[in-house]
Amino acid sequence: MAETLQIDPADRFELHPFYMFRWEERQKAYLLMYPEGIVKLNATAAETLKRCDGDRSVTEIIDELKEEVKNGPNPESASQVEKSVCKFLEESNAKGWIRRKKEGLEKNGNR
Amino acid sequence: MVIGKEETEVRLDGQGIPLWLCMEVTYRCPLQCPWCNNPLDYDTYRKHELSTDEWFRVLREGREMGALQIGLTGGEPMMRDDIVEITAEAGRLGYYTNLITGGIGLTKDKLEALKEAGLNQIQLSIQSCDPAITNKLIGADAHDKKMQVARDIKALDFPLSLNVPVCRESIDQTKEILDMCEEVEADYLEYVQIQYYNWALHNRDELLPTKEQVKRSEQLVNEARERLGKKMTIYFVVPDYHDKFPKACMNGWGAIHLTIAPDGTAMPCQEARAIKEIDFPSVRDHDLSWIWHESPAFNLYRGEDWMKEPCRSCDDKEKDVGGCRCQAYLLTGDATNTDPVCYKSPHHHIVEEAITEASRPGRNTLPYVMRSVQSAASMRE
Numbered sequence: 310m311a312e313t314l315q316i317d318p319a320d321r322f323e324l325h326p327f328y329m330f331r332w333e334e335r336q337k338a339y340l341l342m343y344p345e346g347i348v349k350l351n352a353t354a355a356e357t358l359k360r361c362d363g364d365r366s367v368t369e370i371i372d373e374l375k376e377e378v379k380n381g382p383n384p385e386s387a388s389q390v391e392k393s394v395c396k397f398l399e400e401s402n403a404k405g406w407i408r409r410k411k412e413g414l415e416k417n418g419n420r
Numbered sequence: 421m422v423i424g425k426e427e428t429e430v431r432l433d434g435q436g437i438p439l440w441l442c443m444e445v446t447y448r449c450p451l452q453c454p455w456c457n458n459p460l461d462y463d464t465y466r467k468h469e470l471s472t473d474e475w476f477r478v479l480r481e482g483r484e485m486g487a488l489q490i491g492l493t494g495g496e497p498m499m500r501d502d503i504v505e506i507t508a509e510a511g512r513l514g515y516y517t518n519l520i521t522g523g524i525g526l527t528k529d530k531l532e533a534l535k536e537a538g539l540n541q542i543q544l545s546i547q548s549c550d551p552a553i554t555n556k557l558i559g560a561d562a563h564d565k566k567m568q569v570a571r572d573i574k575a576l577d578f579p580l581s582l583n584v585p586v587c588r589e590s591i592d593q594t595k596e597i598l599d600m601c602e603e604v605e606a607d608y609l610e611y612v613q614i615q616y617y618n619w620a621l622h623n624r625d626e627l628l629p630t631k632e633q634v635k636r637s638e639q640l641v642n643e644a645r646e647r648l649g650k651k652m653t654i655y656f657v658v659p660d661y662h663d664k665f666p667k668a669c670m671n672g673w674g675a676i677h678l679t680i681a682p683d684g685t686a687m688p689c690q691e692a693r694a695i696k697e698i699d700f701p702s703v704r705d706h707d708l709s710w711i712w713h714e715s716p717a718f719n720l721y722r723g724e725d726w727m728k729e730p731c732r733s734c735d736d737k738e739k740d741v742g743g744c745r746c747q748a749y750l751l752t753g754d755a756t757n758t759d760p761v762c763y764k765s766p767h768h769h770i771v772e773e774a775i776t777e778a779s780r781p782g783r784n785t786l787p788y789v790m791r792s793v794q795s796a797a798s799m800r801e
Contacts, residue, residue: 326577327540327579329516333488333514335437336486342488342489344541344579345489345518345543347516
């Protein structure tokens, strides 16, 4: 986990199929569930993960979130979006939560 | 949306919710593992299994309380004809569904039906890399069947979790077992030192590995971890007898975990029925919310008021919650005693003596008492 995997802006990530990601009203939070584990995600993590659908590129995710932050209560923090998103993607890739979508595969396949 | 929080994850602490619901849907099982954590008198509950509708109600009430993970276990859960229906209902309600199985009865057809029903993951038990040893340990000719089930699970794109309980007879094969798990492309491996309750406690002197064996095996697990990284996530379950500190059992009594036995008895863990003095409530008589919040059994060892010395004045009491109540009861006769695994426990010698006995050169090796209706009955005589 120590080696920094550089996030390519053109990369497209998707949720690893072993994981279940959903809103849990009782916890008022997005949760990530996996074999015998549960993680509660903060807003940045949840908003990023929601967009890891294998279609959006990293650039597209960053642009969308920047736009949301600009319209939110702290528009000045938009400059931090790129760093936060990349850090989260690196960490969750290292943990196995997400994986790179392989090019040229399953466009019309199982998704 | 707000940006800026540094941490990306928050661990759930339960907040008074039974996050983990463990449903022992049956005690029936075609295997005879001598470390089984089912009660020694498991055979006496056979005729009282909850019906499909009763399990549906448990599932509903659990979700209403905020339960998130469901473990379908047993006995062998595949012995229930309605296991696919129960799984589908759990998935429909929003649980993350785990099937915990020995693999017998998990045919390709059943696997496909479970996939269809939305099952999230399967944890399959494997005992050895050597068919003869596996078959001896579990009292059935099942090694090859289990390995076939492992491959079938992978073929259907389920995450493959292998649960390997190790004992003195199998622990020296750690390297070969790890290789085998890698070969079948397990995604998760729980490499588990047996915990000594019920059948395992009865067979403890034959099962408990020596300190040296555990050390070697942990070393090999760490090497494999380094080599495999996230390709195969390995959990090494701490052998508490060989530890200085007790485990924070279930994160505390009635903290996040709720077990329902086949007959509807609700307990804070799968072993709690071992504490004979406690009258555990049944889902047949009460709803889950009452059981969790109000029942005397679930409140008995919550918090710290029940603790005696040396726990009461110990700095680690929040960290390890005094260890395991069942282990304290089984080894000392009083569940409010400090878990004897703790080096501070006045009963710690019991654990040390067991380790010494396991390592005694030339000690007689007795046959295991296999889990069976016959041995259960003969123990009652």
